[in-house]
Amino acid sequence: MSQKQVKFSIVHIDPLAQGVSKMTNKVNFVSNTLAGETGTCLTYKENKKVMFSFLKSSKDLDNISKDRIDPLCPHYFQCGGCSYLHTNYETEMNLKKDALLWNFKNIKIPEVSIIKSEERFNYRNRIQLHFNNKENSFGYKGYDNNIINIDNCIIASKNIQNKINDAKEIIYSEGGGKGHLELFEKNNKVELNINSKYSAGGFTQVNPKMNIKLKNYIKNYFKNISTSTIIDLFGGNGNISEIFEYNQRTVIDIFENKQQSDENSSFVNMNLYNEDNLKNLVAKYASISTDLLFIDPPRSGFKELNILLNEISPSYFVYISCNNSTMARDLSQLPTNFKITDISIFDFFPGTHHFETVVIMKKLEN
Numbered sequence: 531m532s533q534k535q536v537k538f539s540i541v542h543i544d545p546l547a548q549g550v551s552k553m554t555n556k557v558n559f560v561s562n563t564l565a566g567e568t569g570t571c572l573t574y575k576e577n578k579k580v581m582f583s584f585l586k587s588s589k590d591l592d593n594i595s596k597d598r599i600d601p602l603c604p605h606y607f608q609c610g611g612c613s614y615l616h617t618n619y620e621t622e623m624n625l626k627k628d629a630l631l632w633n634f635k636n637i638k639i640p641e642v643s644i645i646k647s648e649e650r651f652n653y654r655n656r657i658q659l660h661f662n663n664k665e666n667s668f669g670y671k672g673y674d675n676n677i678i679n680i681d682n683c684i685i686a687s688k689n690i691q692n693k694i695n696d697a698k699e700i701i702y703s704e705g706g707g708k709g710h711l712e713l714f715e716k717n718n719k720v721e722l723n724i725n726s727k728y729s730a731g732g733f734t735q736v737n738p739k740m741n742i743k744l745k746n747y748i749k750n751y752f753k754n755i756s757t758s759t760i761i762d763l764f765g766g767n768g769n770i771s772e773i774f775e776y777n778q779r780t781v782i783d784i785f786e787n788k789q790q791s792d793e794n795s796s797f798v799n800m801n802l803y804n805e806d807n808l809k810n811l812v813a814k815y816a817s818i819s820t821d822l823l824f825i826d827p828p829r830s831g832f833k834e835l836n837i838l839l840n841e842i843s844p845s846y847f848v849y850i851s852c853n854n855s856t857m858a859r860d861l862s863q864l865p866t867n868f869k870i871t872d873i874s875i876f877d878f879f880p881g882t883h884h885f886e887t888v889v890i891m892k893k894l895e896n
Contacts, residue, residue, distance in 0.1 A: 533572045533674065536583060540567045545629035545855065547613035547883035548582075556581050561673070562607055562616050564595035574673045584610070584673045597621045602651070608678050609670045612685065613883040619650055626875060626885050633858040634873075639889075643874040645747065647740055650880040651684045652691075654736045655715040658728070659694075661701045662708040668698045685881050686713070693720045700724075735769065737878040744876050744888065748848065749773045751872065751890060752822070755846065761815060762824040763802060764832075768795065770824055770850070782811070802827075808834055812841040820844040831856030836863040843867075847891040852878070854887040867894050 540549035540563045549563030556578075560571045562585035569591035571583035585591070586607055588598065601607070601615035614622040623644055630642060647653065660677050661668045669680035681698075682691055690713045697711060700722065709725040716734075735741040748770060758778070762771040765781040767789050779795045782802065791797050800807050823844035825832060829852060832838075839847065847868065851857035861870070872890040879885055 533574055535570050536573050536581070538563070538567075538569060538571050538583070540565050543625050543628070545632050545883070547625065547629075558583055560585060561610065561613065564597055564617060564621075566593065567591055567595050567598075568593040572673075582673075588616070603684050605670070605678055605680050608672050609680070610673050611670050611683075612881040615881050619646070619880070622880070623875075623877065626877065626883070629883070630854050630875060630885075630887060633855045634861075637858060637861055637864075637870070639870050639873045643872070645740075645743055645874060645876045647737065647877045647880045649739065652686070652688055653739065653880065654683075654686045654690070655734065655738060656712060656736050657683055657686050657690060658710055658712045659697070660708075660710045661698075663702065663704075664708065666702075668701060687715050689715050689718060689720050693722070697722055734766075735878065740876055740878045740886075741769070744850075744878075744886065745770060745773050747874065747876075748888070748890075752846070755821075757822050759818065759820050760822045760824070761820055761842070761844070763838075764825060764827045766826075768797070770826070770848075771822075774822070780815075802832070808837070812838065816841045818842075821846065823847045824850070826850040829853040829856065831860050833860060835860040836865060839865050839868060843893060845893050847893075849889045849891070851887050852884055854885075857887055857889070861889065864891070868892070869894055 536558060537553055538551035538558055538560050539553050540551055540560065542550055542565050544550055548559040548561055551558040551560055557580045560583045571585050573581050573583040575582040597617045599616065599618055603615055606612060606615050623646060627642060627644060659669060660671055662677055667677035667679055669678045672678040682694060693713055697713060712723045714721045757774040757776055760771050760774060760776050760779040762768055762779065762781040764783055765771060766783050766785060768781040771779055771781060777794060780798065782798045782800050784801045786799060789797050802808060820842055823842060831853065849857060868891045870889055871892050874888045876886040876888060
């Protein structure tokens, strides 16, 4: 649809970092805004009940929040990749906690811990950009799904930032075509993959420093708890479970594992969303005493969680997710003999509305 100007008045910020306005007969979700702000936005999508809009510039505001700042990124108002660069980091983290509490409103949880990132910029070791040589465009997708031309991305690592223009030259020199590319930093070197699957260079967490914080946090929690037998689902190369002392560890993921199985660790390629695979997994481990079960699924979550816990029944269970909405859905079916003992926000993705949530659960004694 063609963009149109609409007046707005923001009541609150939703879990996706969108301001909610109810000035018309349709609820309007407005990006780049804060609670209490009013002004004029551009609508880019709507249906019979709702519309989606974005603030094109802070100059279009009539009333400005005290928490608003000027974003450092020159592409911020058009790009849509980041969500909170128009406010300070403290406000960003408060809004992320509000988002978690909203999604978990029907689940009993302890006090939420917040582990902040030391860096708000230059942290990502992987970015994905789009290109269309016919239109001479190279960058991120904007609100209207067109490509916003960029020459830099300030949340990417410095090494990746230094390679963006080189990647652009490679794309343009090939001529014709459209698609996407991935810049991926590994061991201080940047790789370029064109029109390959996501994480073609191997899956790793995009924020290495926060990944260390997460591993240390979990290791400290279990320092006096037996971790002899571990099952690590959607575990990649065993990033989290590798920190423990164990006699037997099984790591399962659909991605090809770079690690080799050995006497104490087994790496298995398996699609856990396949019903037959799940049945075989449950049948194999239901009779084995499991100390610790990890699950770190994609954003879609894992609806079969209750089946898994009822059959395998580990002493402790750790659920890690970058989508606390589907996580809350899955945990709403948590078996009654499991109790949430710890819940934490790890800000792996500063500036965006995304974050990692870590929930630790303990099996209760009969």
